[in-house]
Amino acid sequence: MCTTPLCDYFAMGGFNPRFKLNSTALWRGYVGSWEIVDDRLYLIGLNGTLEDGSKASLATIFPEFPERVFAHWYSGMIRIPQGKRLEYVHMGYGSIFERDLLLDVERGVVVTTQVRQNGVADSEGAPEDYEVRTMTVFPRTGKGEGEST
Amino acid sequence: MIYLYWYLGVGLAALAVVYGAHRLKKGKKSESLRDLFESVNPDRKKLSYCILNNVVAPTLAAILVVAVWPVAVYRQFKEMLQKTDGTEIEEEREFAVERHHLQEHLTVQEIERREAVIDPLKAVPELPFGHLNAAWQEFLNDNADGGELWSFSARRQTTWGCKELRSGYVVVRDGAPGTHFLTVWKDILDDIDDGAKQAH
Numbered sequence: 001m002c003t004t005p006l007c008d009y010f011a012m013g014g015f016n017p018r019f020k021l022n023s024t025a026l027w028r029g030y031v032g033s034w035e036i037v038d039d040r041l042y043l044i045g046l047n048g049t050l051e052d053g054s055k056a057s058l059a060t061i062f063p064e065f066p067e068r069v070f071a072h073w074y075s076g077m078i079r080i081p082q083g084k085r086l087e088y089v090h091m092g093y094g095s096i097f098e099r100d101l102l103l104d105v106e107r108g109v110v111v112t113t114q115v116r117q118n119g120v121a122d123s124e125g126a127p128e129d130y131e132v133r134t135m136t137v138f139p140r141t142g143k144g145e146g147e148s149t
Numbered sequence: 150m151i152y153l154y155w156y157l158g159v160g161l162a163a164l165a166v167v168y169g170a171h172r173l174k175k176g177k178k179s180e181s182l183r184d185l186f187e188s189v190n191p192d193r194k195k196l197s198y199c200i201l202n203n204v205v206a207p208t209l210a211a212i213l214v215v216a217v218w219p220v221a222v223y224r225q226f227k228e229m230l231q232k233t234d235g236t237e238i239e240e241e242r243e244f245a246v247e248r249h250h251l252q253e254h255l256t257v258q259e260i261e262r263r264e265a266v267i268d269p270l271k272a273v274p275e276l277p278f279g280h281l282n283a284a285w286q287e288f289l290n291d292n293a294d295g296g297e298l299w300s301f302s303a304r305r306q307t308t309w310g311c312k313e314l315r316s317g318y319v320v321v322r323d324g325a326p327g328t329h330f331l332t333v334w335k336d337i338l339d340d341i342d343d344g345a346k347q348a349h
Contacts, residue, residue, distance in 0.1 A: 008334060009280070009281075011331075011334065012281060012284065012331045012332075012334060013281060013284030013285075013287070013288070013330070013331070014280060014281055014284060015283065037270065038269070040268065040269075040270075042270070042272055062280065064274065065272055065273075065274075065280075068270060068272040069272055069273070069280065070266070070268040070270065070272040070273040070279070070280075072266045072268070072273055072279050072280070073279075073280065073281055073332075075333045075334070075335040076334075076335035076336055077335075077336070077338055107332075107333070
């Protein structure tokens with residue numbers, strides 16, 4: 001998905017263990033895994049490296065909730081691109097795909113779901129996923145970035 | 150002919166000044182910045198790009214400065230004047246709660262009652278503000294020396310043109326809002342309804 005709810009957690013005062021910037025392709029230093037269960041947004045995994053070189057997991061940030069964390073702090077739109085790629089943009093999540101699944105989230109709860117149609121790919125062989133080289137994402141002290149579902 | 154020599158001579162002097170000013174302003178390029186630029190534009194690594202960027206473009210610019218140096222001098226002066234009168238590109242303003250954002254005067258108990266977080270899968274501590282409870286406690290400790298607590302809601306446009314909504318609680322002292330604690334920070338998107346259809 002092309003949204004980073006955990007970034008908001010840090011920006012709103014949550015514990016930030018300071019991730020190491022390993023690559024310009026992943027400025028925030030971690031990848032989060034997310035799940036929607038009964039219209040509620042959960043963080044269910046985290047992979048990253050801390051500044052001291054140690055591996056980071058969900059337990060690094062939420063020691064009492066190492067398996068699942070309800071993202072009640074997050075409000076905003078989650079964009080999940082779907083289908084084949086229509087246009088490649090070598091910056092962050094700028095690439096355009098056939099559809100965008102848009103989840104409007106209020107304090108961790110999905111309130112509306114929409115699908116935005118962006119067009120149909122000309123080529124059958126057009127890629128259907130983000131590639132590693134497209135993942136240049138710039139962190140903000142506030143919001144931004146992207147994580148996986 | 151002597152006027153042409155004078156013109157070109159002044160042009161060379163102007164080139165020296167412009168080049169010196171450019172070197173002073175540019176400083177040393179950082180490694181991470183170079184990596185970033187190369188990541189954004191992979192063509193920067195190509196020999197053709199290097200020749201174009203490091204040889205052809207500077208040579209053309211130098212010829213241009215010598216040929217039309219009054220324009221270069223004018224631009225340099227204009228740039229210097231812009232720096233002194235503060236009309237440079239505005240940096241992002243730090244968010245601060247203002248009086249018109251204030252909504253309701255509340256006690257700590259009232260706030261903590263309304264900010265209880267409940268989750269059927271028990272993936273959140275049963276404390277006010279849930280996973281952000283430690284941050285809330287820190288906020289209260291930092292502001293334990295008095296002041297009123299108010300809820301606030303602020304819609305604003307950032308320097309980059311993005312609209313956002315920030316809500317939460319703020320300490321008000323002598324009528325002036327001070328430090329705040331955020332509960333909502335979301336971008337407001339105008340165009341998502343265009344071409345979108347309800348999926349459920």
